[in-house]
Amino acid sequence: MSLGYKCDRKSTLKTFLKGPIHFISFSTEVYYYLNYGLKLLTKQFEWLENDLKQANSPENRAKHPWIITYGHRPMYCSDDKEYDCNTELETFIRQGFPPFKVFGLEQLFYKYGVDVEFFAHEHFYTRLWPMYDFKVHNTSYINATAPIQIITGSAGNKENREPFSKELPEWNAFHSNASRNDYxxxxxxxxxxxxxxxxxxxxxQNGAIIDKVWIIKYQHGAYTADASLA
Known part of the structure; x- marks a missing residue:
């Protein structure tokens, strides 16, 4: 299967190339609506791994070195509600299903060197430090040794915005105004x-830029288990 624009109109799985970026869209909901069966989940995981394998061939990674994924529910978050994304629970999306931890996405994205992961669901904006398995790997965006996750879920919702936790986790590099939480x-x-x-x-704030960051990477590819921690 050649890389390019790939999607199934009946599926939430999509991948496309834009300049040096390989974008991948996937569904997090298949982990929570198991009343529809495991087929959607297993199909997605196999599809993701196959696409990431192709993206990491020397030829493809040279042409499109940036791999960016986007899905709905985040692996980590910093709101004041007791969600699975702000505790060290064995969340389905992050670690997979217990007891065997199958179909988890954090290890898959780490294995294939995903650079940036965009999520939403939480009604705020948060930028995380590079991290893996609840550990901050380095507080720098130059040659990050783990994926960088960004939650951008404050575009507008009838449920309004959500407050941040009073004690922000160590992985939180920046969050939108805690008292106002800008749309x-x-x-x-x-x-x-x-x-x-x-x-x-x-x-x-009428179009003001409240956060900006350069992500610089001179070598793209799989991360290593012995990468330095913060």
Missing amino acids: GYTRLKAYNVTHLYIEQVSDD
């Missing part, structure tokens, strides 16, 4: 194969 959206630009720029725009 807004995220912009992304890949300048080249080594430099990626992300900024968060606030609607509440």
